[in-house]
Amino acid sequence: MTKSPVQFTLNGTETGVFVNGGANLLDVIRREAGDLAPKLGCAQGGCGACTVMIDGETHLACLTLAETVEGKRVETATSLANGPQLHPLQKAFVEGFAAQCGFCTPGMLMAAKALLDANPSPTREQVTEAIAGNICRCTGYEPIINAILTAAAELRGRISA
């Protein structure tokens, strides 16, 4: 099988890999680039565990052809923390018990990040809508929604301060 080169920015780092034709972005991020944050839950676009941001928009990595991210900016949950400093979203998830098994968390965080980047003051309904594509089987969603609202408030506070 012929492999083609793909270059993209992964979490701020220039990355180049050779991929098989038809390879999906999730496999390439996990196995070729070695970033294990996005998870494989269903490979059908149903669960959202593989959610990443491509040029600032959420995408399901399991349904994205790796070759289509050529020259683009891909971000996973690994990009959120600044060294040991957690992102306000991560901090709110930690303090609000918004993860139990943790399998959906990296995808959930990316869906939340995309929302807050686009809309710093979301309503509860908008938060619910934004994570509607991400399935969590442990928490019952309430702590996650609360954590996202808490993080939004903190981010707004930072900007106005």
Place this chain on the structure above:
Amino acid sequence: MSSIEFRKDLFADERDDDLNEIGKPTIRQDIIGHVTGRTRFYDDYLFDGLLHMRCVRSPHHHARIRSVDFSAAERMPGVRRIIRPQDVPHNINTLLSLINFGRDDEQLLSTDKVSYMGEPILAIVAETERQARDAVHAVRVDWEELPHVLDVEEALIPDAPVVNPEYPNNTFDYHALYDHQKLRFGDVEAAIEKADFVVEGEYQMSPIEQAPVETCGAIAAPEQNGRFVCHTSTQALFFSLGTTAKQLDMPSSRLHFIGGTVGGGFGGKVDSHHEPLAVLGAVLTGSPVKYTWDRTEEMRVGAPRGAERWRLRDGVMRDGRIVAREFTGFFDSGAYTRLSSYAIIKGSGHLPGPYTIPNVASNVYCVYTNRTPATAMRGFGITGVDFAIECHMDKVAETVGMNPIELRILNAYRDGDMKAHRRLAKNTALIECCQVAAQKAGVPLSAEASAAKSSEGGGIGERADIPETITDDMGRIGDRRQREIPTEPFGGATNRGRVPAGTRGEAVVAAEVQDPEMQIDPTRIGHSVSQAAGTAAPVEPPRPVQPTPPPIPTPQPLTPPPAPVPAAPQPTRPQSAFADPTEASPAQSTPYRPDKPFQRGVKRPGVSSFISGTRRR
């Protein structure tokens, strides 16, 4: 932020007010890994040269395998190994054999027939997942479809298709004697005759898939020194380790199992089917092998919460008191036992729900059908029957024309009441729960119901008694007659029932260890129970013999008592070193007599807590 509301005024005198953590968000010790994406689930361990395993599965509910032709699959690109049933060293198991409960009834890869849709018969290991999938499609199986049965009661009809050859009556054998689990407490028939109303109801649950976001799977790889490492999604690491050791006929010291990080389990990750196959793949190919379910398999092959059908019949007095309750339960185990047999034992201990009812009887059948085998899920064995009980309580309330919350308060168990499985109720709180719920819902309660308390009025007179209990033909239930029950172990008669468990009637003998590998040498773990014992070296137990008992007539639930089931011819088992503590050592020559009554549980030396009727606290 917390929406929890405390009612510390309730039971204030029963405990110190030291709830420093409950109700406050706490920091999970593993959550930093979760939010930074650094938590490593089993699939986050990367191996060079990882091979992928997929299974050939049954497209039928019930079919005989005439022949399997995998010659084309073998020649497909990337295929490294076809694993056939005969490649599995010990190709028969039941999960709970590790605690000596039930007979081996399920193959890892099936040889002769399949009993549910999706049952695996062949495993294919290839270099990529895609190649493994393609090879699976290239396998030709000649199936002979058999009649199938998908309904629990149809499975009990005498000439119903035999689902599971180990249990030819389509029911699990309880205690080598019954085709169902029994509970008898008092005399239901007599009480129902005197009751003002008889309320009957039937309730049916569906199977429920646990649906974790991470599907079940395992990666196994050869390690140094002839060991194999296995990263697994299992919820039950030692079930998986023990099952793998047994099925691969391999000492567990050669297996290095790593688990504990589970991407959601909810009960669906205890069955231990992935680990034996993944390790076997690594053994046979010498390479790392991943065996994982895709989402479709997780939903269709993954064992769900078993469906249950319950029939309840209550005897109720005009004032709302329930004087008798009778259950007939059918638990859909699917094609194999897994954990359903145990779920029923657990559920029977819960009957008749959190209510004090003086006469209770129950027959629960663990039924084999050609459905996906059922397994654990959150409170399994309890949730299903609770649904039935609480629906039925509403029906009773409607019948007697009573507020359903007041009916519950009237019949609620209270501290000191005797429950149907012969343990005293302690720390009960149903009445207070009902009162708070009524207040929240704006349901007015009578003065009497509002004043009721769980800590008052319980344990008085009959409420604390074990009633005179009917025995069946075998005389096995109800042998603890009220007037013979001593307060002190082996003491005089009284009307208060506390029986030292496992100390009356026939001696309870621990079942022997099925696999000598699993035998614990008591001297190594500091037990002195059988030091001086004539501990014969553990003998290899015979491979399970297929018992073929005569056909059994359809059981008639509850009335009249079922005819005694002829015991299946049991293969003679060798005596175990743990067999009988009374014979074990000169120091144990007098029968064991506990110094405490049943209430606290009695640990009898050398006897498994699972079978002696004792309970660890």
